[in-house]
Amino acid sequence: xxxxxxxxxxxxxxxxxxxxxxxxxxxxxxxxxxxxxxxxxxxxxxxxxxxxxxxxxxxxxxxxxxxxxxxxxxxxxxxxxxxxxxxxxxxxxxxxxxxxxxxxxxxxxxxxxxxxxxxxxxxxxxxxxxxxxxxxxxxxxxxxxxxxxxxxxxxxxxxxxxxxxxxxxxxxxxxxxxxxxxxxxxxxxxxxxxxxxxxxxxxxxxxxxxxxxxxxxxxxxxxxxxxxxxxxxxxxxxxxxxxxxxxxxxxxxxxxxxxxxxxxxxxxxxxxxxxxxxxxxxxxxxxxxxxxxxxxxxxxxxxxxxxxxxxxxxxxxxxxxxxxxxxxxxxxxxxxxxxxxxxxxxxxxxxxxxxxxxxxxxxxxxxxxxxxxxxxxxxxxxxxxxxxxxxxxxxxxxxxxxxxxxxxxxxxxxxxxxxxxxxxx
Amino acid sequence: xxxxxxxxxxxxxxxxxxxxxxxxxxxxxxxxxxxxxxxxxxxxxxxxxxxxxxxxxxxxxxxxxxxxxxxxxxxxxxxxxxxxxxxxxxxxxxxxxxxxxxxxxxxxxxxxxxxxxxxxxxxxxxxxxxxxxxxxxxxxxxxxxxxxxxxxxxxxxxxxxxxxxxxxxxxxxxxxxxxxxxxxxxxxxxxxxxxxxxxxxxxxxxxxxxxxxxxxxxxxxxxxxxxxxxxxxxxxxxxxxxxxxxxxxxxxxxxxxxxxxxxxxxxxxxxxxxxxxxxxxxxxxxxxxxxxxxxxxxxxxxxxxxxxxxxxxxxxxxxxxxxxxxxxxxxxxxxxxxxxxxxxxxxxxxxxxxxxxxxxxxxxxxxxxxxxxxxxxxxxxxxxxxxxxxxxxxxxxxxxxxxxxxxxxxxxxxxxxxxxxxxxx
Numbered sequence: 001x002x003x004x005x006x007x008x009x010x011x012x013x014x015x016x017x018x019x020x021x022x023x024x025x026x027x028x029x030x031x032x033x034x035x036x037x038x039x040x041x042x043x044x045x046x047x048x049x050x051x052x053x054x055x056x057x058x059x060x061x062x063x064x065x066x067x068x069x070x071x072x073x074x075x076x077x078x079x080x081x082x083x084x085x086x087x088x089x090x091x092x093x094x095x096x097x098x099x100x101x102x103x104x105x106x107x108x109x110x111x112x113x114x115x116x117x118x119x120x121x122x123x124x125x126x127x128x129x130x131x132x133x134x135x136x137x138x139x140x141x142x143x144x145x146x147x148x149x150x151x152x153x154x155x156x157x158x159x160x161x162x163x164x165x166x167x168x169x170x171x172x173x174x175x176x177x178x179x180x181x182x183x184x185x186x187x188x189x190x191x192x193x194x195x196x197x198x199x200x201x202x203x204x205x206x207x208x209x210x211x212x213x214x215x216x217x218x219x220x221x222x223x224x225x226x227x228x229x230x231x232x233x234x235x236x237x238x239x240x241x242x243x244x245x246x247x248x249x250x251x252x253x254x255x256x257x258x259x260x261x262x263x264x265x266x267x268x269x270x271x272x273x274x275x276x277x278x279x280x281x282x283x284x285x286x287x288x289x290x291x292x293x294x295x296x297x298x299x300x301x302x303x304x305x306x307x308x309x310x311x312x313x314x315x316x317x318x319x320x321x322x323x324x325x326x327x328x329x330x331x332x333x334x335x336x337x338x339x340x341x342x343x344x345x346x347x348x349x350x351x352x353x354x355x356x357x358x359x360x361x362x363x364x365x366x367x368x369x370x371x372x373x374x375x376x377x378x379x380x381x382x383x384x385x386x387x388x389x390x391x392x393x394x395x396x397x398x399x400x401x402x403x404x405x406x407x408x409x410x411x412x413x414x415x416x417x418x419x420x421x422x423x424x425x
Numbered sequence: 426x427x428x429x430x431x432x433x434x435x436x437x438x439x440x441x442x443x444x445x446x447x448x449x450x451x452x453x454x455x456x457x458x459x460x461x462x463x464x465x466x467x468x469x470x471x472x473x474x475x476x477x478x479x480x481x482x483x484x485x486x487x488x489x490x491x492x493x494x495x496x497x498x499x500x501x502x503x504x505x506x507x508x509x510x511x512x513x514x515x516x517x518x519x520x521x522x523x524x525x526x527x528x529x530x531x532x533x534x535x536x537x538x539x540x541x542x543x544x545x546x547x548x549x550x551x552x553x554x555x556x557x558x559x560x561x562x563x564x565x566x567x568x569x570x571x572x573x574x575x576x577x578x579x580x581x582x583x584x585x586x587x588x589x590x591x592x593x594x595x596x597x598x599x600x601x602x603x604x605x606x607x608x609x610x611x612x613x614x615x616x617x618x619x620x621x622x623x624x625x626x627x628x629x630x631x632x633x634x635x636x637x638x639x640x641x642x643x644x645x646x647x648x649x650x651x652x653x654x655x656x657x658x659x660x661x662x663x664x665x666x667x668x669x670x671x672x673x674x675x676x677x678x679x680x681x682x683x684x685x686x687x688x689x690x691x692x693x694x695x696x697x698x699x700x701x702x703x704x705x706x707x708x709x710x711x712x713x714x715x716x717x718x719x720x721x722x723x724x725x726x727x728x729x730x731x732x733x734x735x736x737x738x739x740x741x742x743x744x745x746x747x748x749x750x751x752x753x754x755x756x757x758x759x760x761x762x763x764x765x766x767x768x769x770x771x772x773x774x775x776x777x778x779x780x781x782x783x784x785x786x787x788x789x790x791x792x793x794x795x796x797x798x799x800x801x802x803x804x805x806x807x808x809x810x811x812x813x814x815x816x817x818x819x820x821x822x823x824x825x826x827x828x829x830x831x832x833x834x835x836x837x838x839x840x841x842x843x844x845x846x847x848x849x850x
Contacts, residue, residue, distance in 0.1 A: 066491065066516060067518075087518070087520075087783065088517075088518025088520065088539070088542065091491060091516075092513075093492075093512070093513025093544065095512075095513065095586075099585075099586075099588050114513070114544070116544075117513065117542055117543075117544060118542075119518065119539070119541075119542060119783070119784075120783075120785070121546070121819075121821070156783075157779075157783035157784075157785070158783060159783075160524075160779065160780055160781065160782065160783040161520075161524075161782060161783035163524050167849070170833075172833075172836050176824070176828065177821055177824055179832070179833065180824050180827060180828045180831060181785055181820065181821060181824075183831035183832055183833060184775070184776060184779040184780075184785055184820065184827055184831050185779045185780060185783060185785070186776070186779065186780035188834045188849070189832075189833045189834050190833060190834060190835050190836075190837060190844075190847070190849065191833040191835070191836040191837070192836075192837060192838070192839045192843075193836065193837065193838050193839065194838070194839040198839035199839060201839065202839045202840065202841075202843075202844075205841060206841070206844065206850070209841070209850065211850050350609070351609060351611070354582075354585065354609040354610045354611065355585055355609075355610060355611035356585065357585070357586060358512065358544070358545075358581075358582035358583060358584075358585040358586035358610060359544070359582075360545070360582070360606055360609055360610070394546075394821070395606065395609065396546070396602055396606060396819070396821035396822065397821065399601070399602055399605050399606075402605060402609055403601065403605045406605060406608035406609050407604070407608055407614075408595075408597075408604065408608060408614045408615060408616040409613045409614050409615060410615050410616070411597050411615075411616040411617075411618065412615060412616070412617060412618065413617070413618050413619070414617045414618065414619040414623035414624060414626065414627045415627065416627075416630060416631070416634075418617075418627075419615075419627075419631070422615070424592070424613070424615065425631070425634065425636050
């Protein structure tokens with residue numbers, strides 16, 4: 001690993017990141033392309049210089065670009081506008097969801113953070129923007145990923161934007177929209193006969209080969225940088241609320257990373273004084289076809305037992321979630337909850353969000369909306385507390401989930417008579 | 426029409442709009458829900474109080490919301506944040522397209538304004554946000570449209586957001602993605618056995634019936650307001666360039682309205698002093714399957730002869746374009762040009778934009794990109810002048826255009842051996 005660590009030397013003069021820290025044992029390492037602890041094999045994450053973070057002001061952020069890079073002072077890379085990859089990701093709408101709030105009986109404001117507005121229409125553009133910037137700063141020449149679809153779209157698009165080679169690995173049974181949307185950008189796309197967990201395992205093996213020494217796997221060897229991108233989901237919600245934290249957030253869980261990083265972002269906003277402390281609660285959503293983290297929560301255990309995923313929410317189908325234990329900790333330590341919903345509830349969730357908010361979500365957003373509803377009905381989520389729901393993807397990528405449920409109200413001839421016979425006039 | 430005009434009385438205390446003006450004969454009417462001149466049946470557009478427009482400053486705009494409503498001072502409605510419909514539309518990325526510029530031999534900067542980043546992933550969210558705000562301010566209780574798909578998506582989504590009834594009319598042979606994406610929002614969706622022009626004719630008839638007296642057809646009876654929304658495509662490009670106009674713009678043409686309004690926006694920015702005068706040129710793009718405006722340009726005539734549309738660029742398939750003559754005037758008066766491209770060139774255009782910019786456009790964006798290339802090759806577009814290309818829609822809505830052209834590079838087992846046998850290791 002020496003060569004990789006050397007790559008980092010002197011690369012981050014303006015970065016607030018100071019070190020890689022093992023989330024398991026706390027061991028620290030210099031910043032570089034390392035993702036696992038040499039001592040205990042635990043996952044590494046970025047550690048920051050607290051003094052540097054606390055220098056960031058609301059005014060500096062507001063004066064920054066209309067993208068995630070306005071938060072560069074709170075991210076590990078991208079401080080130099082010349083080398084960072086700004087795809088216009090971030091600053092997605094935070095929608096006041098009054099009609100959904102009414103439907104569910106909320107007395108406090110309910111908001112939908114709609115990440116389908118990102119360039120490739122999922123939250124993955126956030127993590128990929130950070131990862132590809134890190135890859136470039138660390139001297140990699142090719143970018144890669146294991147993906148359930150949205151990440152594939154984003155990696156291929158970002159690579160094409162800057163002219164970097166890409167190689168993307170997906171399960172061969174993905175939704176066709178996600179396959180076409182990845183292949184169209186022109187990089188290498190490898191379909192794997194197996195599950196996402198098989199794909200991920202292969203990528204971990206490949207990352208250790210000589211042939212892939214110059215390849216940055218966004219969610220393997222540069223994962224500590226990549227994962228930090230999800231913090232911007234929390235930063236933006238707070239800024240868009242007028243520099244205030246919501247009292248409750250509901251987020252989908254695949255690896256568990258997104259939810260964990262939203263929690264981390266709120267803690268950082270409080271510790272840097274950018275927002276006042278709030279006693280917020282974090283809620284996690286899974287599909288019943290793949291609910292290992294929610295199951296551990298229900299069982300009251302810390303260990304996440306891997307499962308073989310099924311069900312329509314393919315973008316959440318990670319049976320062996322890397323950040324499961326950390327997601328459990330985030331939810332438990334804040335007094336939140338987790339639950340899961342089945343495929344019919346997911347379809348209902350997509351329609352509920354569309355009909356009340358004008359937001360057409362992919363299956364993952366259906367999961368999150370249906371879980372919100374379920375948690376309200378079970379009394380675990382408090383309708384008198386201000387809440388943010390994260391929609392992480394786009395309905396156009398998973399049309400099959402609802403295409404047999406919705407259709408034109410009538411098919412008629414182009415005449416007033418046609419209107420009358422359909423009862424529309 | 427008296428009842429409709431009365432609706433407007435006193436509705437616009439802060440609006441810079443002062444009057445409806447006939448684009449044909451110049452007759453003026455009070456602001457209201459009127460779209461055709463009583464004298465000559467010509468189309469009406471919004472006239473403004475020049476003094477009010479000139480009060481708008483860059484600072485006011487920058488302090489506004491991160492949406493089209495930052496330009497409320499230059500729009501006919503929406504000055505009151507309480508009644509306007511802000512769906513988070515606008516402020517879409519202006520992408521520096523260096524790799525496309527290199528491919529086409531540009532020496533000046535080339536930019537892509539990517540409107541697939543809007544909430545329902547097309548520029549139609551701009552015109553609908555303005556139209557539904559006008560409908561609400563004018564006292565309508567239902568919103569409607571004739572659509573080739575993108576407008577249908579946007580009208581249904583906006584209506585669901587604010588809880589207004591909607592009725593959307595589409596040709597029954599639309600792309601299935603656009604049908605599902607409209608139906609999912611839960612309004613009334615009527616599929617018409619006929620072309621877009623048939624649908625449009627039916628809507629014009631319906632708008633005159635008693636049963637539809639309280640229905641705002643966004644592109645019929647509130648069209649003057651609706652059309653102004655496209656000006657924000659020009660305002661944003663100028664602001665994102667640092668309050669500077671580009672020297673050339675390339676825009677797709679269906680009705681011709683978008684291109685006409687971008688031209689109008691540039692003229693307004695100059696006349697209000699928000700930008701310095703620039704000798705800019707406007708270029709128009711059509712599909713060969715439906716090129717009545719480009720044909721009139723090529724023939725050197727002012728009259729647009731209607732055609733029966735064919736070809737894959739369905740969102741541009743308007744055979745009888747309402748704003749054709751005005752688009753011709755915008756292009757001719759600025760020294761620009763128009764041309765058209767066939768279905769294979771459109772598919773090539775989609776891939777070219779995706780491979781060089783990371784932007785996956787629908788067929789309309791393929792048209793515009795292919796026309797840019799063609800105009801460069803014919804020497805009609807100057808590669809030494811700064812240019813903005815408008816991508817107005819999203820590739821996920823027209824997947825069939827490229828799904829048989831792009832595919833995974835390999836399908837393999839999840840092993841290093843699988844990688845080797847595919848020649849990837």
